[in-house]
Amino acid sequence: xxxxxxxxxxxxxxxxxxxxxxxxxxxxxxxxxxxxxxxxxxxxxxxxxxxxxxxxxxxxxxxxxxxxxxxxxxxxxxxxxxxxxxxxxxxxxxxxxxxxxxxxxxxxxxxxxxxxxxxxxxxxxxxxxxxxxxxxxxxxxxxxxxxxxxxxxxxxxxxxxxxxxxxxxxxxxxxxxxxxxxxxxxxxxxxxxxxxxxxxxxxxxxxxxxxxxxxxxxxxxxxxxxxxxxxxxxxxxxxxxxxxxxxxxxxxxxxxxxxxxxxxxxxxxxxxxxxxxxxxxxxxxxxxxxxxxxxxxxxxx
Amino acid sequence: xxxxxxxxxxxxxxxxxxxxxxxxxxxxxxxxxxxxxxxxxxxxxxxxxxxxxxxxxxxxxxxxxxxxxxxxx
Numbered sequence: 001x002x003x004x005x006x007x008x009x010x011x012x013x014x015x016x017x018x019x020x021x022x023x024x025x026x027x028x029x030x031x032x033x034x035x036x037x038x039x040x041x042x043x044x045x046x047x048x049x050x051x052x053x054x055x056x057x058x059x060x061x062x063x064x065x066x067x068x069x070x071x072x073x074x075x076x077x078x079x080x081x082x083x084x085x086x087x088x089x090x091x092x093x094x095x096x097x098x099x100x101x102x103x104x105x106x107x108x109x110x111x112x113x114x115x116x117x118x119x120x121x122x123x124x125x126x127x128x129x130x131x132x133x134x135x136x137x138x139x140x141x142x143x144x145x146x147x148x149x150x151x152x153x154x155x156x157x158x159x160x161x162x163x164x165x166x167x168x169x170x171x172x173x174x175x176x177x178x179x180x181x182x183x184x185x186x187x188x189x190x191x192x193x194x195x196x197x198x199x200x201x202x203x204x205x206x207x208x209x210x211x212x213x214x215x216x217x218x219x220x221x222x223x224x225x226x227x228x229x230x231x232x233x234x235x236x237x238x239x240x241x242x243x244x245x246x247x248x249x250x251x252x253x254x255x256x257x258x259x260x261x262x263x264x265x266x267x268x269x270x271x272x273x274x275x276x277x278x279x280x281x282x283x284x285x286x287x288x289x290x291x292x293x294x295x296x297x298x299x300x301x
Numbered sequence: 302x303x304x305x306x307x308x309x310x311x312x313x314x315x316x317x318x319x320x321x322x323x324x325x326x327x328x329x330x331x332x333x334x335x336x337x338x339x340x341x342x343x344x345x346x347x348x349x350x351x352x353x354x355x356x357x358x359x360x361x362x363x364x365x366x367x368x369x370x371x372x373x374x
Contacts, residue, residue, distance in 0.1 A: 006373050228359060235362030242369065273355040276348075 003106070003162045004242055008172050011107065011165060021164055022172035025102070029092045029169065059084055065276065069283050079282065082186065086179070087275040090233065093175065094267035097168035097241050098260055106164035170237035170270075173230065180229035183278045184222060191285030199285070225281065229274065236270050310368040317364030324357040 008020040040052045048056050062084040066076035096102055169175045191199040203219045205211040240263045247256040332350040336343050 004373060006369065231363055231366055232355070232359040235359075235366040238369065239362065239365050269351060269355065273352065276352060277355075 003103075003164060004245060006173075006238075008167050009163045011163060020172070021106075021167040022169050022175060025096060025166045026093070026169040026175065028166070029096055030089075033088060033092050058088070062087065062275070066279060069279050070286075075286075079279065083275045083279050086183070086278060087271050090170065090179065090274050091267060091271035093169040094233075094237050094271055095264065096166070097171070097237060097244070097267070098263050102166040102168060103164045103241060103245065105166065106162045109161060109163050168237055168241060170233050171241055173234050176234040177226075177230040179233070179274070180226045183229060183274070183281070184226050187278065187281045187285050188222075190282050194286040195288055198288070229277070233270055233274060236266055240266055306371055309371050313364050313368045313371070314361065317361045321357050321361040325354055328353045328357065 008022040010018040011021050011024060012019050036051065037055065040055060044052065059080070063076060063080050066079045066083060067073055070076050070079060188199075191202075201215075203215045203222075205215045244256060244259055244263060247259050329350060332346055332353075335346050339346075
């Protein structure tokens, strides 16, 4: 039975801190990214080629994106390290899921005590001894063969289930939630720093009842952003992992190839979406709405 | 009852995909129209289109997460 679990399992512990397979994979991924960057940095050349070209194009792309969204080059230079780091980390976390071995190489644990071993599926010869409570769907009068899922669970319970050693970090809701929290909290801090206390007037505004209501909505929408960031990334990558696992289980040769292509595309797009949305929310946070209103009114006079 | 779980899984994603599909169809249609009018601005339009697609697709992904929770938790 394939191992599709929502919650990543712990594989070892460092002292009192449990280390799950997704945390372990995060460290490995970070290590690989740092190794690549340090190797490129050691032999920098004025005309980039190879990996240096790739890294420079990523940086240039985000520098241009930041400049076009934020407006000024100075602001873009302040924002690019954060935005590009988000992109690189999320891309590394996403792309791990298409590497062979991730999710398949693991430790086989003994039958867990919390796996419910259902009642045995009766072989046909012993039907006369079957009390009617043995069929799980006792509502049906005739013996209803739901043998397939339970037989699989039974076999899995006998041989234990596979705990993968590597699991893409983005399939762990903890990681995506942490990234979402970082994004939203940094947005608030940048807004507070740029506008001062007037940033809070976006949320708490007593000038007229409509603004008060809009402020409440804005506050709720900040929390909705956290949820939306976390679940968008988690859902895309976890569903992709489930899709790949199921496709490989059904037809192991050649047919999963388009799905691998789709997953690589999704990895790039989701990383870009995370970074670009953070950038746009930062832009919205540092934009002063009241000054625009006042200056617009001033021009009419 | 495991059968109800399967029905719930299928229904949740299927119904969510209706709205998302219509939304993305409108979005990409307008983006193509804009590209047709102004082929030089294609990279800008494409970037914003991908952004919009991620937003609308996120709603179906939320439904998919609920479906997976129904099945595996």
